[in-house]
Amino acid sequence: MNNFAEILIIDDEVQIRKLLEITLNSNDYKTIFAVNAKEGLMMAANHQPDLIILDLGLPDEDGQIVLKRLREWYKNPILILTVKNTEDEIVKALDNGANDYLTKPFRTQELLARIRAALRNLTLNENEPIIEFGEVSIDFTSRIVRLKNEILKLTTTEYNLLSIFVKNEGRVLTHHYLLKQVWGNSYSDQTQYLRVFVAQLRKKIEEDPNRPQFIITESGVGYRFNTG
Amino acid sequence: MVASMCLFTRDYLDHKVVGYLLLVVVSLLAMFLDILPVLLSAVLSALILNFFFIKPYYTFHINNAEDSLLLFLFFLIALINGVLTHKIRKAEKILQIKEVRVNTMKLYNALLDSLSHELRTPISTIMGAIDTIQSNTVTISEMNKQKLYSEIEKASLRLNHQVENLLNMSRLESGVVQPKMDWCDLGELIYNVLDHLKDDLQFHKIVVDIDENLPLFKLDYGLMEQIIYNLVFNASQYTPKGAKIEIKVDYNTDVDFEYNPEKLLPCVISIVDDGNGFPEDEIDKVFDKFYRLQNSKTGGTGLGLSIVKGFVEAQNGNVTVENREEGGSVFRLSFPALVINKKDISNE
Numbered sequence: 001m002n003n004f005a006e007i008l009i010i011d012d013e014v015q016i017r018k019l020l021e022i023t024l025n026s027n028d029y030k031t032i033f034a035v036n037a038k039e040g041l042m043m044a045a046n047h048q049p050d051l052i053i054l055d056l057g058l059p060d061e062d063g064q065i066v067l068k069r070l071r072e073w074y075k076n077p078i079l080i081l082t083v084k085n086t087e088d089e090i091v092k093a094l095d096n097g098a099n100d101y102l103t104k105p106f107r108t109q110e111l112l113a114r115i116r117a118a119l120r121n122l123t124l125n126e127n128e129p130i131i132e133f134g135e136v137s138i139d140f141t142s143r144i145v146r147l148k149n150e151i152l153k154l155t156t157t158e159y160n161l162l163s164i165f166v167k168n169e170g171r172v173l174t175h176h177y178l179l180k181q182v183w184g185n186s187y188s189d190q191t192q193y194l195r196v197f198v199a200q201l202r203k204k205i206e207e208d209p210n211r212p213q214f215i216i217t218e219s220g221v222g223y224r225f226n227t228g
Numbered sequence: 229m230v231a232s233m234c235l236f237t238r239d240y241l242d243h244k245v246v247g248y249l250l251l252v253v254v255s256l257l258a259m260f261l262d263i264l265p266v267l268l269s270a271v272l273s274a275l276i277l278n279f280f281f282i283k284p285y286y287t288f289h290i291n292n293a294e295d296s297l298l299l300f301l302f303f304l305i306a307l308i309n310g311v312l313t314h315k316i317r318k319a320e321k322i323l324q325i326k327e328v329r330v331n332t333m334k335l336y337n338a339l340l341d342s343l344s345h346e347l348r349t350p351i352s353t354i355m356g357a358i359d360t361i362q363s364n365t366v367t368i369s370e371m372n373k374q375k376l377y378s379e380i381e382k383a384s385l386r387l388n389h390q391v392e393n394l395l396n397m398s399r400l401e402s403g404v405v406q407p408k409m410d411w412c413d414l415g416e417l418i419y420n421v422l423d424h425l426k427d428d429l430q431f432h433k434i435v436v437d438i439d440e441n442l443p444l445f446k447l448d449y450g451l452m453e454q455i456i457y458n459l460v461f462n463a464s465q466y467t468p469k470g471a472k473i474e475i476k477v478d479y480n481t482d483v484d485f486e487y488n489p490e491k492l493l494p495c496v497i498s499i500v501d502d503g504n505g506f507p508e509d510e511i512d513k514v515f516d517k518f519y520r521l522q523n524s525k526t527g528g529t530g531l532g533l534s535i536v537k538g539f540v541e542a543q544n545g546n547v548t549v550e551n552r553e554e555g556g557s558v559f560r561l562s563f564p565a566l567v568i569n570k571k572d573i574s575n576e
Contacts, residue, residue, distance in 0.1 A: 087408075105384070192573055196573045198416075198575050199415075199570070200574060208417070210436075217420050219420070219453055220408075220453075
């Protein structure tokens with residue numbers, strides 16, 4: 001379904017461009033390339049790609065600025081590729097509107113999975129009343145969550161947290177974002193709430209809360225909800 | 229000063245004795261002062277000797293040839309003394325600098341040795357494997373090709389691991405490690421690390437001993453991850469197959485301790501194994517940079533544990549290692565940390 005999606009790659013390293021070209025083309029994606037920020041912004045406007053892979057370390061402009069300028073009008077997913085694996089840089093990119101990130105060196109299987117997840121979100125029907133994953137189903141109209149067909153008791157906070165996760169499947173959500181969405185703006189630094197409620201939620205929906213399948217920890221950045 | 233003391237005794241002591249005393253003073257000065265003040269004091273003491281002690285007193289006149297010869301010799305000896313001492317000190321300084329340089333060179337060579345080995349081995353593997361795969365002259369079976377691919381993969385993972393270590397070390401060296409303290413669920417963190425290491429740990433017995441009610445501690449999540457990763461990775465590499473690796477977290481178990489958001493309480497993480505332990509004469513050195521055990525297997529840069537120490541200390545903690553009586557060793561990390569009870573939050 002996602003095949004023939006067009007992906008714009010903005011990266012100044014020729015080796016990475018070649019690797020991505022071969023990998024993506026072999027998986028039936030169309031690829032176009034830009035080697036710097038200026039070219040990237042122009043091509044994004046001209047081609048309106050389905051997804052952009054953006055390297056943060058470009059020769060002519062800070063990747064964060066490119067990201068902001070793209071986000072002024074570009075609505076499709078942007079995936080960040082970076083060698084700067086400092087958490088701050090990643091959190092900043094996510095706050096600037098990136099959908100996901102990968103640090104170099106990365107595995108191409110991982111990259112393909114992230115691209116699939118990002119493109120899937122694009123086609124996800126926002127008004128889907130019931131979403132199922134694993135043995136859990138969520139009915140958004142009645143706010144009822146079931147595990148193995150039995151009603152699962154969740155507190156209001158747990159339910160809010162879970163529904164934000166589910167609606168952003170495959171996407172990294174930063175601590176700040178989750179805290180703001182579930183607890184409100186004034187809680188954006190109170191990570192203790194997030195830690196405790198993620199642990200509680202895992203206990204209720206994960207088969208082994210210590211080896212979570214759905215709510216994945218992104219170290220120092222946030223959480224990602226995966227349904228496999 | 230000494231001259232003024234001698235002034236009172238000039239009636240009893242010969243001016244030659246005073247001359248010797250002054251010589252001793254100049255020599256002593258030469259041991260502590262630079263060349264210029266020493267020369268100055270030599271000149272000054274010659275003048276003092278002449279002025280106060282050689283008859284006639286209080287003039288620079290000298291009546292007999294013997295005294296003028298004495299004065300000249302005095303000045304000469306003081307001068308030679310000063311210059312010689314200065315030279316000796318200079319030579320000493322050069323020696324010291326050389327010694328420091330030799331030590332730095334030793335450290336640098338250790339680094340180069342382990343680095344060139346640790347980086348070149350995987351690079352050789354990658355280049356060699358690719359040459360073989362691309363070669364037109366031999367045909368390799370599909371199975372062997374797959375084996376080579378898997379070697380390339382292992383080599384690049386190893387390369388990545390070492391580069392990571394080097395980057396962490398240089399972060400520590402340049403002093404840019406500034407811990408970002410945030411609430412950590414150590415259970416989540418430890419299981420996350422174990423998940424990353426599951427390939428290395430497949431032949432080990434892993435035991436995690438964490439209390440269900442373990443509170444949250446305020447530590448740097450990223451640094452803690454790296455610390456636990458390095459320690460567990462080390463344990464997986466240097467204990468025999470089938471060895472048990474146990475991770476424990478101890479804290480103030482008095483669950484009803486008065487909650488005080490400002491109070492630092494101890495958090496102790498232990499990583500215990502039942503492997504062979506460390507040789508007693510080397511156990512104190514394991515945290516030294518580039519230090520590798522005498523009989524350790526090849527591989528490793530000797531950076532892992534010194535990074536652990538650096539990252540622990542950056543969070544005001546300390547790390548110790550000791551051999552256990554029942555065999556194996558235990559690494560103990562202890563941190564003073566802010567604590568918050570999970571219960572206090574989930575009830576809100």
